[in-house]
Amino acid sequence: MVLSVLQKQLRVLPLFEHATIPTKEKFALKAYLDHNFQGLGVLGRGQLFSLFHAEHLVEATKLYEVLIKAETFEEFLDLCHQVRDFVNEGLYVYALSVALLHRPDCKGVTLPPIQEIFPDKFVPVQTFNHALKEAFREPDKEKEIIVDMETTGNIRDPEYNLSYYREDIGINAHHWHWHLVYPATWRPEVTGKVKDRKGELFYYMHQQMCARYDCERLSNGMPRMEPFHDFHSPLEGYSSHLTSLMNGMPYPSRPNDLTLQDLKEVSLQDMERWRSRISDAIHIGHVQDENNHEYLLDETHGIDILGALVEASHESINQHFYGSIHNWGHVITARVLDPDGRFHLNPGVMSDTATSLRDPIFYRWHRFLDNMFQDYKETLPHYRKDELEFPGVEVTKVLVSAEHANNINTFKESAVLNLSHAYEFGRTGDVKVRYNHLSHEPFDYKIEVENHSSRTKPATVRIFMAPKYDELGNELHTKDLRRLMIEMDKFHHDLHPGHNNIVRHSKDSSVTLSSERTFNELAHGEGINEHANEYCSCGWPDHLLVPRGDEKGMPFHLFVMVTDWLHDQVGDHGKTGICVDAVSYCGAKDQLYPDRRPMGFPFDRSIERDHLEEWVLPNMRNTVITVTYHEDVHKEHH
Ligand code: CUO
Numbered sequence: 001m002v003l004s005v006l007q008k009q010l011r012v013l014p015l016f017e018h019a020t021i022p023t024k025e026k027f028a029l030k031a032y033l034d035h036n037f038q039g040l041g042v043l044g045r046g047q048l049f050s051l052f053h054a055e056h057l058v059e060a061t062k063l064y065e066v067l068i069k070a071e072t073f074e075e076f077l078d079l080c081h082q083v084r085d086f087v088n089e090g091l092y093v094y095a096l097s098v099a100l101l102h103r104p105d106c107k108g109v110t111l112p113p114i115q116e117i118f119p120d121k122f123v124p125v126q127t128f129n130h131a132l133k134e135a136f137r138e139p140d141k142e143k144e145i146i147v148d149m150e151t152t153g154n155i156r157d158p159e160y161n162l163s164y165y166r167e168d169i170g171i172n173a174h175h176w177h178w179h180l181v182y183p184a185t186w187r188p189e190v191t192g193k194v195k196d197r198k199g200e201l202f203y204y205m206h207q208q209m210c211a212r213y214d215c216e217r218l219s220n221g222m223p224r225m226e227p228f229h230d231f232h233s234p235l236e237g238y239s240s241h242l243t244s245l246m247n248g249m250p251y252p253s254r255p256n257d258l259t260l261q262d263l264k265e266v267s268l269q270d271m272e273r274w275r276s277r278i279s280d281a282i283h284i285g286h287v288q289d290e291n292n293h294e295y296l297l298d299e300t301h302g303i304d305i306l307g308a309l310v311e312a313s314h315e316s317i318n319q320h321f322y323g324s325i326h327n328w329g330h331v332i333t334a335r336v337l338d339p340d341g342r343f344h345l346n347p348g349v350m351s352d353t354a355t356s357l358r359d360p361i362f363y364r365w366h367r368f369l370d371n372m373f374q375d376y377k378e379t380l381p382h383y384r385k386d387e388l389e390f391p392g393v394e395v396t397k398v399l400v401s402a403e404h405a406n407n408i409n410t411f412k413e414s415a416v417l418n419l420s421h422a423y424e425f426g427r428t429g430d431v432k433v434r435y436n437h438l439s440h441e442p443f444d445y446k447i448e449v450e451n452h453s454s455r456t457k458p459a460t461v462r463i464f465m466a467p468k469y470d471e472l473g474n475e476l477h478t479k480d481l482r483r484l485m486i487e488m489d490k491f492h493h494d495l496h497p498g499h500n501n502i503v504r505h506s507k508d509s510s511v512t513l514s515s516e517r518t519f520n521e522l523a524h525g526e527g528i529n530e531h532a533n534e535y536c537s538c539g540w541p542d543h544l545l546v547p548r549g550d551e552k553g554m555p556f557h558l559f560v561m562v563t564d565w566l567h568d569q570v571g572d573h574g575k576t577g578i579c580v581d582a583v584s585y586c587g588a589k590d591q592l593y594p595d596r597r598p599m600g601f602p603f604d605r606s607i608e609r610d611h612l613e614e615w616v617l618p619n620m621r622n623t624v625i626t627v628t629y630h631e632d633v634h635k636e637h638h
Contacts, residue, residue, distance in 0.1 A: 036066050036079065041086050046247040049090030050351035051179060052330035054265070060091050060098075061185040067099035068191055076103065089246055090352075093117060097180050101536055101589075102191060111537045114176045114354055115169050116421050116519045121354040122169050123417065123433050124241035125250065126150045131419060131431050141427040146416060149435035152241040159236065159360045161220045165213070165548075167240075167358045168437055169417065170541025174513070174585075176354040177538040178205060181579075181586060184313040184327065196592045197599070199307025199315060203373045204599035205585045206366045211486050213363045215467055215547035219554060219629070223471040224484075225360075227367035231268045234259050235336065238359045240349045245422065249346045251355065252337045261339035266328045274323030275372075278310060281322070282376045289318045299380055303598065306376055310369055329365050330356060374483070382608045390564050390619035392453040393495060398560045398623045402443035406625040410548050413439035415637035421519045439635065440506075440546040440627075447502040447560055447621075451495040458565035459495050460595065461502065463488040464603065465547075468555040468624060477610045482603040485559070487511055487584050488545065490595065492565055506545060510584045513539025536589055539582025543637075549627025556627055557612060561602065561620040568596050 039062045043049060050056050063083065070076035076099070084092050100106045115122045131147045138145055152167065153160040165171070182201065188194040214224045239253035262268055281287045286294045287305060295305055295317055308315035312324035334351035338344075349355035356362045400406050416432045425431045451457055466484040470476050476484065489509040493502055507514065516537065549556070570592040579589035587593050598604045609615040612622050 037083065037086075040083065043088040043091055045088055047088055048244055048246065048251075048346050048352065049088050049094060050331060050334070050347060051094060051184070051353055052327040052334075052351055054324065054327070056088075056091065057185050059087075060095050061183070061187075063087060063091065063095035064098040064102075064183070065187070065190050067095060068102050073103075073105045076105075090118075094180070098183055101180060102193060110517060110522060111177070111180075112421075112519045112522055113516055113537070114173050115417055118245070118354060119417060119419050119422050119433075120242060120245035121352065122172060122242075123419070123435075124150050124152055125243035126241065127433055128243070128419070128423070131423075131433065132425065135425040135427055135431050138427075138429075141429060143427075143429045144432065145425075145427075145429060146432045146434050149433050150241070152239060157237075158222065159238075161222060162213075162216060162360070163358075164412075164436070164438060165216045165544070166360065166362075168541070168544060169435065170437065171209075171544060172354055172357050173516075174538065174540055175209075175357050177536065178586060179353040181536060181538045181589070184311055187314055193590060196587065197304050198313065199304040199309070199311070200599055201307070201585075201587055201593065202311050202313070203303055203307040203370070204604075207370050207373065207483075207600065208486060208585060209357070210363050210367045210370055211466075211484050212544070212547065214484055215465075215486055218467045218469075218471060218484075219548040219550055219627070221471075221550070225363050225367055227371055228361070228364040229368055229371075231260055231271055235333070236360055238349075238361065240355065240358050242349065242355065242358075244346055247346065251347070251349050252345050254336060254348060254359075258336050260332055260336055263332055263335060263339055266332065268332075270323060271325060271328060271332070274325045277322055278306075278325065278372060279375065281309075282306070282372065282379065285379065287317050287322070290320055297376060297379070299598075302376060302380075303373065303604075306373060310372060326369055329369075333359075333361055333365065377605050380605055383602055383605055385617070388602055388620075389617050390457075390459070390562055392451065393457060393459065393562055394450045394452065394618040395447065395560055395562055395621040396450055397446075397448040398558060398621045399446040400443055400558060400623075400625050401446050402441050406623065407553060408443055408546050408549070408625065408627050409441045409630055409633075410438060410546060410627060411440075411630045411633035411635060412436045413543065413635045413637045418518065418520070436634075437541075437543050437637075438548055439543040439637070443506045445489070445502070445504045445506075445560070447504070449495055449500040449502060449562060451497050451500060454497050456497065457495045458569075459493050460490065460563045460565045460568045461493050461504070462490050462561045462563065462601070463504075464557075464559045464561075466557050466559070467547075468557055478607040478612055478615065479610070481557070481612065482607060485557075485600075485603040486547070487600070488558075490584055495562075507542060509542070509545055511540045511582060512542040512545050513537070513582050514542070536579035536581075536586070538579070538586035540585055546627060549629045551629055551631065553626035553628040555624050558623045558625045559612070559620065560623075563597070563619065570594060570596050 042059050043056055067076060067079055070079055097111055100109050127150045134145050134147055152163055182198055186195055217224055234257040237254050237256040240251050242251045260268055286296050288294050309317055309322050311326045312319050330350045334347035349359050402408055414434055414436050416434050418430050418432050420430045464485040465488050466481050491510060583594050607615055616622055
């Protein structure tokens with residue numbers, strides 16, 4: 001019960017109801033009386049909190065560390081009550097969420113969906129307005145009201161074709177939760193918890209988001225994205241139609257052809273300097289800390305070191321020298337309309353992890369960073385045969401079983417989002433928004449494997465997909481193909497001697513979140529479950545597991561590889577069973593990343609053959625399947 005009180009702390013509405021008007025003096029007094037509050041209350045209420053902005057992060061880190069370190073649960077709760085009326089609203093929700101995820105006495109508490117806490121970060125303002133009007137017009141105050149989500153553009157902007165994807169509520173919520181689980185400023189020495197391979201996961205999760213975006217572009221007949229590469233080139237425009245509930249001002253729209261400007265905190269020249277220092281380090285093969293101590297970018301740790309350096313996170317070897325190129329990239333892009341703050345505009349969507357995926361520049365920016373990571377991967381040798389093979393194991397057949405064999409159907413599905421937890425409509429009936437999202441039919445992978453030995457062999461099954469053809473209809477070669485390979489699933493399976501039939505359902509994917517409970521379900525106690533099905537709200541949405549494909553049936557490679565689990569395992573997977581639902585992109589909470597291989601293996605390094613078929617070994621199998629999009633089919637989400 002106490003835990004559900006805590007979940008309700010995350011409701012934004014009461015933040016307005018109870019807030020005494022905070023004054024600097026009042027807070028200064030509070031900070032003076034209690035050292036816990038020193039350094040808090042810096043970011044004003046109503047300002048948009050950005051967890052890419054160094055100063056905001058310092059304050060948020062201070063708060064979540066205080067909350068995590070509170071010795072008893074009562075003390076923790078008391079601190080929450082004391083601070084919520086004084087600190088910035090967004091910063092409070094972020095810090096409390098991080099604390100909830102990491103306090104041992106909050107085990108089993110499920111975070112409410114961020115889209116219900118801050119629907120203004122997910123729903124266009126004209127839809128809010130529409131909902132308000134309907135709520136006002138309807139005399140029966142108990143009646144539920146549902147309005148349809150408005151669009152944010154039209155097809156005169158070719159990028160609008162992808163808006164259903166970029167503005168999808170599930171992927172934006174995933175991104176918010178990912179950054180909660182992996183705060184850039186996480187200090188294991190203070191919190192007592194090490195986040196295994198955090199830098200590498202930063203690289204891999206964002207690499208996969210870019211790969212998935214390009215699969216979606218090709219599905220829509222669009223060329224793959226053009227990576228960002230020049231800090232002085234004009235940018236494409238974007239309008240999110242979002243307005244902040246916190247301060248009533250829009251996330252500004254960016255017209256076409258603006259160029260990035262210096263901020264007082266960081267200049268474009270700083271960014272360019274950091275880029276060349278990182279690039280030099282990659283080519284020399286080591287980075288150096290502030291004492292000129294060198295760290296090799298070797299096969300085992302190189303990518304983890306680089307991920308932390310590029311982000312930059314607390315683990316960066318030398319933030320002073322290599323900067324914080326990724327985080328400032330978000331901020332500098334978000335502030336392109338008001339770089340010196342003279343107009344008091346909100347920053348654009350790029351500054352917020354719950355909104356940044358909406359903007360086409362997000363993917364181009366992250367692809368630019370990914371190109372650096374790939375430069376490093378290019379310095380590593382190709383995988384040798386003995387690193388790829390699994391002697392005595394042969395994958396003989398792979399089939400996707402759905403309505404039609406080796407075809408997956410996709411379509412649009414509608415779902416609803418409740419606005420009533422964040423917005424006061426003056427009625428008891430809920431006010432909801434109906435929106436459409438892409439989805440796919442459920443399917444099974446049927447994989448036949450021969451174990452030619454006489455012993456049971458524990459195995460890891462790895463499944464990837466990538467489009468067969470590029471935007472011009474040419475077959476993709478491994479050089480480009482490997483960067484489009486999206487992870488679909490990865491799981492453990494014991495191979496008995498002889499013939500094995502493996503059946504795996506799409507819902508069980510290690511990439512996706514199995515389900516998400518709404519605020520109302522949580523309020524009825526369904527969110528607290530200390531024994532089973534615990535998860536941390538981080539995970540790719542199941543409805544976007546499969547790229548859209550096209551109306552004709554778009555060919556995709558379905559690549560299956562079986563490796564030796566005895567080699568892959570890390571020793572403690574499954575130890576506690578907390579948050580192990582979507583491990584591929586989110587890791588396993590408080591555990592080692594449950595796969596010893598480099599993330600993205602075997603496609604993380606360049607492949608010496610042009611054609612996938614020439615490279616596959618008996619423990620791999622490549623099958624071509626189709627993904628068919630049905631414009632006319634429309635389903636309700638249950
Ligand atoms: Cu997740 Cu740039 O880190 O968005």
